[in-house]
Amino acid sequence: MAAGEISDVTSLVMLVPAIVFLGLGITTAIVSRAVGLSPIVGYIVLGLGLNISGFGLLYGKSTISLLAELGVVFLLFDIGLHFSLDRIRKQASDIFAFGPFQVIFATTGLTLTALVLGISIVPALLIGSILALSSTAVVGRLIAERHQQNCPVGLTATSILIFQDVAAIFLLIVANSLDDGGTIWTVAALALCKAILAFAITVAISRLLIGSLLGLVARSKNEEVFTAAALLIALAAGWATGKMGLSLTLGAFLGGLALAETPYRAVIESEIRPFRGLLLGFFFISIGLSLNVNVLAHSLPLIIGLTILLFIVKIISNITASRVFKWSVPGSTQLGFLLAQGSEFAFVILSLPSMQSAIGDTNTSVIIAVVALSMAVTPNLADVGRKLAGRMRMRKRVKEALDAELTPKIDNAPIIIVGMGTIGRTIADALIKFEIGYYAVEFDQQRLEMAIADGYDATFGDGFDMQMWGSFKLHERKFSILTTPNFDILDGTRHMANSRFPNLKRYVVVTDEIEAQRFKNIGFATVIDRRFPRGLDVAEAILSEMGISPEAIENWIQQQTQPNDSVSPLAKTAA
Incomplete structure (x- = not known):
């Protein structure tokens, strides 16, 4: 057999496990969703099955x-990407007060x-510290499915999970430092000092270097480069962080944190999301592969009993x-049941050799199984908590005290503006004037830099890219305004947009009646931009939709058309 043929045969043999693993992973994800389980649990079961069969150990x-x-x-x-300083400020009371209390109470119990x-x-x-954490993946999915993102239960649960993510980072640092010697308190104190130093360095680098570096990448207009960056x-x-004696995972978190403060977070998040999901699937498969099958076979009653005990204590x-x-008691009950499971971070931390040495291989296998089981039944358990809370509210009839916990808070950014040229700026000026929140997206790097320099709140991204719609949170918006619409792209994506965001009203800015009719035929609201400065017509339409009185709108328009009053509200504020 020739060398080339041998090489081809070797390559084909090496492809077999990759094809099998990918096929099994896809099947597991589909089946898990179909039966109402978290894919995380499905992947662990798949790994356990590969472990038992010997396939995973062989290939x-x-x-x-x-x-x-x-x-x-x-x-x-990815967690670092969502941990911006702005978000910390907005949710400071829940993150730094409620979060620590929840973790301390659960850890103690x-x-x-x-x-x-x-x-x-x-x-x-x-x-106790590991099991005090809850699952960001499972709880986040439940909150989204129940449309509780803007309700107090959803907002508070999210804030607690943010603090828990940071606590998990700290536990990772401690766990990685256990082999260094010293008491656990000495290890924890040293790890905390190192983490604070790393955090401070990251923030400084983010402010001084990262934004400029990504600005250069953005000028290439090549989104794939963002993945490499x-x-x-x-x-x-x-x-x-490895050189500092900390963990690789802490460095990844800090890398995300450095990018969270830039206008490029959304596009980077959309670029890495497919990789994160695929690679995390392999992580959970590896957990199943690492489980001690003999321990599980002989400890199943114990695992079930400990899972029930975990739920009760948490x-x-x-x-x-x-x-x-x-x-209130009903609100506390709903939140208590929602956060009662273990965390995916438990798998990360318990997979470390230092933790297995400290806790023991048998205990580690049992705890991993308990966490997996708790995550599997969380959707049903959370439903029980929600129903209990509802019955309490109905029975007590204290609506005035409880309405705040049931009513979603108004989104302070109901409008997304795609394009921050002259039209987008005029619309933003109108919304700022009437204290209406907006979320602005711009793909052109130079326009983005100018908009940010002038004080507008804008982020880098492509509003026509379906992968980024989740990052833009279109399900939370009332209106989207496309200042430079592309008919072919919008026509090709409108069915997907209508099915995913049925409550989103989409405006396009056009220049004539013919163009307006084309967009109307495919379901868009159209505004013909006739007046100067550009964008006045669409700003008037949006303000009317938001309930602003015609007199107030007309007064604002007159101010914009006056030469001496043409300065934007942001410029006036800066002056």
Whole structure:
């Protein structure tokens, strides 16, 4: 056989496990959704099945391990992307008050439970801290499916999860430092100091360097380059934190944090989302591969019992923390059940050799199984909590005290403006004047830089890219305004947009009746832009939609057409 033929045969053999793993992963995700399970649990079960069959051990366990590590890096990087300082300021009370209380109450309850079960103090504290965390992936999905993003329960749960993500980063640092010697308190204090130093350096680099670097990338108008830039920043940050004696995952988190403060977060998030989902799937498969099958076979009753005990302790501790912050009993109950499961971070932390050494292989396998089971039944458990809360409200009939917990808060950015040229700026000026929130997107780097320099709140992104619609949170908007519409693109994506965002009214700005009729025929609201400065006509239409009186709108338009009053509200404020 020729060398080339041998090479071809080798390549084909190496492709077999990749094809099998990808096929099984896709099937697992579809089946999990169909039966109402989180895909996370499905992937763990798949890994366990591969473990039992011996296929995963025979083919590609090292490959899966490598992909699993990258999956964790992408998870932490994505969390960092959502952890902007602006978000911290807006949700500071829940993140830095409610969040710590919830974690402290749950850690205390679970640590005491572990001590009662005969586990020594240090392993008990580690177990309690890990199990106090809840699943961002599972809870986030439930909140989105229930359309609770703007309700107090959803907002508070999200804030608590943000704090838990940061606590998980800290636990990762501590876990990675356990082999360095010293007491757990010394290790924790040293890890905290290192983390604070790394955080401060990241913020400084983000302000001084990252924005300019991505500005150069944006000028290339090549979105794929953002993926490479994001990978470079994440891996470089991981290397730097590794040199500091911290973890690669902390570096990935800090890399995401550095990008969260730039206008390019949305486009980077959309670029890495497919990679993150695929690689995280391999991580959860690797968890199943690593489980001790013999321990699971002999400990199934124990696992079920401990899962029930985990739910009881966390529900009680969550409700207690909620009552401290003067939540009603029904609201506390709903929140308590929603956050009662274990976290995907438990798998990350417990997979570390230092943690397995501290807790023990048998205990580690049992705890992983408990966390997986708790995540699997969370949708049903959360429904129970929601129904209990509803019955309490109906029975007590204290509507005035509880309406605030049931009524979604008004989104302060009901309008998305796509394009921040002259038209987009005029629309933004109108919304600022009448204190209406907006979210602005601009794909042209120079226009984006000028808009930001002039004080407009704008972010980099392509409003016509379907992959970015989730990042733009179109499901939360009332109106979208396309200042430079492309008929062919909009015609090709309108069916998908209508099905995904049925409550979003979409405006396009056109120049004549013929163009207006073309867009009307495919379901868009049209505004012919005739007056100067450009954008006045669409601004008038949107203000009317938002309930502003005709007299107030007319007064504003007169101010914009006066030569001496043509300065935007932002410029006036700056002056």
